[in-house]
Structures are given as structure tokens and as C-alpha cells.
Amino acid sequence: ENHMQEKLPLRDKRVVITAGPTYEAIDPVRFIGNHSSGTMGAELALRAADLGAAVDLILGPSALKVQHELVTVHNVVSGDDMYEAVHKVYEQCDIAIASAAVADYKPAHVAEEKIKKNDDTFTIHLVKTKDILASMGEKKKGQFLVGFALETQNEEENALKKLKKKNLDAIVLNSLRDKGAGFKTKTNKITFIDKDGSITPYDLKSKKEVAEDIFDQILIKTT
Numbered sequence: 001e002n003h004m005q006e007k008l009p010l011r012d013k014r015v016v017i018t019a020g021p022t023y024e025a026i027d028p029v030r031f032i033g034n035h036s037s038g039t040m041g042a043e044l045a046l047r048a049a050d051l052g053a054a055v056d057l058i059l060g061p062s063a064l065k066v067q068h069e070l071v072t073v074h075n076v077v078s079g080d081d082m083y084e085a086v087h088k089v090y091e092q093c094d095i096a097i098a099s100a101a102v103a104d105y106k107p108a109h110v111a112e113e114k115i116k117k118n119d120d121t122f123t124i125h126l127v128k129t130k131d132i133l134a135s136m137g138e139k140k141k142g143q144f145l146v147g148f149a150l151e152t153q154n155e156e157e158n159a160l161k162k163l164k165k166k167n168l169d170a171i172v173l174n175s176l177r178d179k180g181a182g183f184k185t186k187t188n189k190i191t192f193i194d195k196d197g198s199i200t201p202y203d204l205k206s207k208k209e210v211a212e213d214i215f216d217q218i219l220i221k222t223t
Ligand code: CTP
Pocket: 018, 079, 098, 099, 100, 101, 102, 103, 104, 129, 130, 131, 132, 133, 134, 146, 147, 148, 149, 150, 151, 162
């Protein structure tokens, strides 16, 4: 054992992170998805690992390669897959962060064959997906649970509502108001809100730096 390792604040801790989009199949060749790149979640995973934690990164379809001795990547496709993968590791973890952009709805039925073009209009019946983060909140036994919120109106109020509803310890409000924040960018502008309602706004910065800010907050609240 070297001395560096002993000083790391998340040594002996397990961290679970969800990241990336989900793909909800329509037929064998089509899906409903979104533009999430998974970058924010990957940066969170690397930061947690650099702090000494053993990390399970549950990653939806993404081109990202996340390489760190302490990070195990679990590649998943759909929201249902992500739910299963999360609950295999969630009970044993100390800190969990949900940064995935999980599809809110999925096709009620997946066609077995490629759907042929026929009428001028075509309707896909959608049903709600499982709320993975809410299920983590329900099963919480001492884990420090952090969610993300993407809001376009009454941002802080809605984020705090989400925190309460899903039984979270903190929520990271992702502001889309600033150009340069969000899905297709290398930067994010966040506000960290904890369950006591204390609100910390941050400047627009790289997702790597945002990951550092988020773990600084988590460390204050857990140690
Ligand atoms: N989330 C999840 N499973 C879902 C939907 C959302 O785990 N099926 C998580 C996201 O990873 C995020 C948080 O819940 O951490 C909030 O996601 P968001 O899309 O902002 O909120 P929703 O609860 O889906 O509500 P809405 O989209 O209507 O605002």
C-alpha cells in the first residue's frame, strides 16, 4: 500500500453513476433516443476514481471510452437494461449519482420485423419507462443519492420538487439558459441544491471541472 492511496477521501467507498442516453427499440433497426453523450457521467466516474472510490459506471449507448483502474463500465442500451444493471450494484454502494438522460417513454410494443412504410401517417404508442432514480430513492439505505435536473422554467423550484419526490440528498440543476451548457457541449453551468435547500450556483465551466465541484460538495456532505 502506498501513502498516496491512504489519503484519498473516497478510499474503500463504492460509487454508482448512471450516464448517457437510453435507446428504446421501435423495431429491430429503429429506436427512440436522445443526444446525451455521457461525458458528464464519465467525468464524474473518473473524478470519483481519482478520489479513490471503486466506481460502477452504468453507461447507455455512447462512443466514450472510460479507462481507469477503479472504474467498471457496464454498457446498457434501454432504460430497462439500465434499471437492472443499477440494482445489481446499488445496494452495496455509498454514493450514487444519476446523470443519465433516460427516455421518459418507450414503445408499448417492439415490432419483431422491420416496420414497412404504408399509410401517410404512423403512430407509435408510448408508455412510461421506469424511473430509475426514483427507485433508488425508494430503496435507499444510507447511500448518498444525487440526481440531475434539466429544467427550462422555475428551475430551482422544480429541481427541489424533484429532489423531494425522488428522496434524494442533493440535486444538480443543469442550466440550459447559458449557451455552451448541455448535451452537445464540453461545458456545463450547474447549481448544486441539497435537501436542506442550500443552493450553490457555479460558473460555466468544463465538465471535468463541474465533476470536481460536484464531488467537493458530496465530500462536504458525507465526511
Ligand atoms: N431519471 C431516471 N430514470 C428515468 C427518468 C429520469 O433515473 N426514467 C433520472 C435522471 O437521470 C435525472 C433525474 O431522474 O437524474 C431527473 O431527470 P429529468 O428528466 O430532469 O426529470 P424527470 O423526473 O424525468 O421529469 P421531467 O422529464 O418530466 O422533468
